[in-house]
Amino acid sequence: MNVRNKLNQKAGLLAFRYQLNPPQMIIVIFALLIGCGTLLLMMPFSSTSGHSIGFINAxxxxxxxxxxxxxxxxxxxDDFTVAGQTIVMILVQIGGLGFMTISVIIAIIMRKRIGLKDRLLIQQTTQSSSAQGLVRLCIYIMIIVFxxxxxxxxxxxxHWQPxxxxxxxFYYGLxxxxxxxxxAGFALWSEGLVAYVGDPIVNFVVITLFVAGGLGYIVIIELIQKRRWRKFSLHTKIVLSSSFIISIIGFGILFLLESMNPSTxxxxNGNERFQAAWFQTLVPRSSGFxxxxxxxxxxxxxxLLIIFMFIGAASGGTGGGVKINTVVVLILATITTFRGGGKVHAFGRRVPDxxxxxxxxxxxxxxMVVLLVALALTITEELLEDHFLEVLFEATSAFSTTGLSMGLxxxxxxxxxxxxxxTMFIGRLGPLTLAYALATRKQQSRINYPEDNILIG
Structure with missing residues (x-):
């Protein structure tokens, strides 16, 4: 009887799983991870006070x-023990790497078969353009991360041992x-990495890590395998070229602006200013240090940081924002419209409509999400009159999963x-993922209505 009940429960879970589309499964998995993390962080052993930090804080x-x-x-x-910090670190690793990537590696080790539903879920989480070679992609991702x-x-x-x-x-380095x-941008110092503003090793290592993560696994794999510009995909070319351009422009503007600020x-000194300008230019597009x-x-x-946070990193990376390739596509479409219309092209390739x-x-x-969140925070925090930039900064940081804060x-x-x-949950999954998850099926109208003009501009 117990065996039959277990089989029925298993069948019910499988039926529930296969009723969900990939975006819905992603939301369920993220919710389960958050639930487990919340329970662990609520435990007294996670808090330095020896008492629970409370449900909302956890x-x-x-x-x-x-x-x-x-x-x-x-x-x-100050508020979390080593155990609590370790739980946060594990959650960051799982959230950034992707639960499905870890599941694939475990399945490979246990010699389990990866079905079509799992492959579709992997494609959704890795934002791969093709359903082929996804298992190999997950292996590459694990190698890159390690x-x-x-x-x-x-x-x-x-560097920190002395x-x-x-x-x-070792613990701080890991x-x-x-x-x-x-x-993620979590730091084990209350002031972040301010103490290392002039430390070239810490600056170089941290910048390399969050820039590499922000570029995305597909870009890194192409850089390793193809190594020649003409062999790169359109996605990689757009990500690399636009990231370089926006970084140079941002560095110049930020360096000039803050050079006039006696508080920063x-x-x-000169060397510290150079490093600080580069760090703060690159950080808002992906990380929160x-x-x-x-x-x-x-x-x-x-x-300027708000703009960079909203733009974010590249699709398929660990960073957030609307993604720089998304912004570039709209810029290209705008330029094409100003030139009289036609198809959108970049690097000898046509961008699909x-x-x-x-x-x-x-x-x-x-x-719309950022503006609504900013509006809601001005009401709940009563900061409409004097601190709107602070509210907009916090709303954008939460949505873009950057993690920078002005103290709010x-x-x-x-x-x-x-x-x-x-807002953080929506920003991580993306508005489109949530929209696809809420849509039970694709509904495409079969009726062709007469065309009519709308005045624009």
């Missing part, structure tokens, strides 16, 4: 970790390597924590 931290955001209503270094994180951990351990000792140096590569660059006080930056610089429409949908829905997060009210938690 939920907020778990969502931030699984969604590789980095925003926190508590101080990771290589970057292990080498970075080794370098940081050796001041920390081998044990703490934690920040995982946090950086997965673009005014405290640094900081080497200078964000609240002390000029409003113009803070607004479907990609342009999806890019437009992503950007428009993202703008730790002072959030209960409704504010719930709003930001939902």
């Amino acid at each position: 939920l907020f931290t778990a969502i931030s970790a699984v969604c590789v955001n980095g925003l926190s209503v508590l101080d990771l270094s 290589a970057f994180e292990s080498i970075a951990t080794l370098i940081l351990t050796v 001041s920390m000792g081998w044990g703490d140096a 934690f920040h390597s995982i946090s950086a590569f997965n673009n 660059f005014g405290l640094l 900081n080497t200078i006080d964000i609240t002390s930056m000029l409003p113009a610089s803070q607004f 479907g990609s342009i429409l999806r890019a437009l949908a992503v950007v428009m829905s993202s703008i 997060t730790k002072d959030l009210s209960l409704p504010g924590k719930i709003i930001v938690s939902i």
Whole structure:
């Protein structure tokens, strides 16, 4: 009788699983991970006080970790024990690497068959354009993650050993390597990485990690395998060229602006200013670390960071935002329209009309989410009159899963924590993923209506 009940339960779970489409499965898996993380972080052993940090604080931290955001209503270094910090680190690794990637590796080790439903789910989570070679892609991803994180951990351990000792140096090196590569931005210091603003090794290692994670696995694999520009895919060419251009422009603007600010660059020498400008230029597009006080930056610089956070990293990477390739596609479409219309081209290739429409949908829905969240926070936090830039900064950071903060997060009210938690979840999954998950089936109209003009502009 017990055997029959177990078989019925298993059949019910399988039926439930196969009734869900890939986007719905992704949401369910993320929700389960967040639930497990919340329960673990609520335990007294996770808190330095020996008491539970409470459901809302644990939920907020778990969502931030699984969604590789980095925003926190508590101080990771002061309020969490090593056990609590380790739970956060594991959640960041799973959230950044992808649950399905880990599942595939486990299935390969156990010699389990990977079915069509699993392959579709892998394709959705890795944002691969093809359903072929997905298992091989997951293996490559695991190798890339292990290589970057292990080498970075080794370098940081050796670098920090003289001041920390081998044990703490290894722990800090491992934690920040995982946090950086997965673009989470969690740090074990209350002020972030401000103490290392002029440390070339820490700057180089951390920047390399979050830039590599932000570029995406597909780009890294092509860089390793093809190694020649003409052999790269259109996606890789757009990501590399646009990332380089926006980084150069952002560095120039930020360096000039903050050089006039005595509260930030005014405290640094020439070499430290150079490193700080590069770090703060690259960080908002993917990660949430900081080497200078964000609240002390000029409003113009803070607004520039908002723009970079909204743009984000590349599709298929560990960073957030609307993705830089999405923005480039819309820019190309706009330029083509100004030139009289026609097909959109880039690097000798035509961009499909479907990609342009999806890019437009992503950007428009993202703008609406950020504005609605900012509006909601101005109401719940009563900051409409004097702190709107701060509210917009926090809303954009939460949605883009960047994790940078101007100090509002730790002072959030209960409704504010719930709003930001939902925003982080939406930002990690993406508005389109949520839309696809909520749609039970594709409904395409079979009726062709007469065409008519609409005045534009």
